Amino acid sequence: MMRYSVTMNGQSWEIDVDDDGVTVDGERVDAALTSVPGTSVHALRLGTASHRVIAERGADGVWGLDVDGRPAEVEVVDERTRRLREMVVAAGGADGPRPLKAPMPGLVVKVEVEEGQVVEPGDGLVIVEAMKMENELRAEVPARVSKVLVAAGDTVEKDQVLVELVAPEDDEE
Known part of the structure; x- marks a missing residue:
């Protein structure tokens, strides 16, 4: 299982992805993501709704998204990176x-x-x-x-x- 912390517009979610599907903040979600080979275009299905997503990887886990023509910036951090960041903050930052x-x-x-x-x-x-x-x-x-x-x-x-x-x-x- 892979666990991610996802933040968009100041709101955060914990997302688990495993062989059986996706869980968002402890609730199972019917979702599927299909890539268009050779492009940054994806088809996202959430329940019965379908969305066109263009995803461009930025720096430090930040993704630029375009979802059905609406731009958004999303930070996606895996569990290991999140824990490392928490340790640095708890220690007061390595060098401030x-x-x-x-x-x-x-x-x-x-x-x-x-x-x-x-x-x-x-x-x-x-x-x-x-x-x-x-x-x-x-x-x-x-x-x-x-x-x-x-x-x-x-x-x-x-x-x-x-x-x-x-x-x-x-x-x-």
Whole structure:
């Protein structure tokens, strides 16, 4: 059995996939997913409803989806990765907050924070458009925004630092 934590629009679900099917938050779901070979297009059946899904893998378990023409960003984390993240957060982060870097080249659509703002895990920091999908980049640990290095309309490269973060209790310099 494979277990995943799936988060979309601030809502999370625990999903188990095994030979017998899919369970979402402990409830069995009648579901099937079929891929169109050589494409990112899938047919998803949930009960009697069918959906066309285009899925593009992003960085750090974030997927850009288009479900029946509606774009969405979904974070999918397997159980092992989730446990590792929990251990890092419980330990206070290995080195504290890390700078937010662009996971891929793209265009900054919106900066959701300002310098001095305190953020919590999961809070949106910057929205970057890449491959025609908007990707909301989120805080991983509690932090304070020390510097915003981009603005809406900026083009960014992979691994470019977008926002510098420090531990929330650090004094402002």
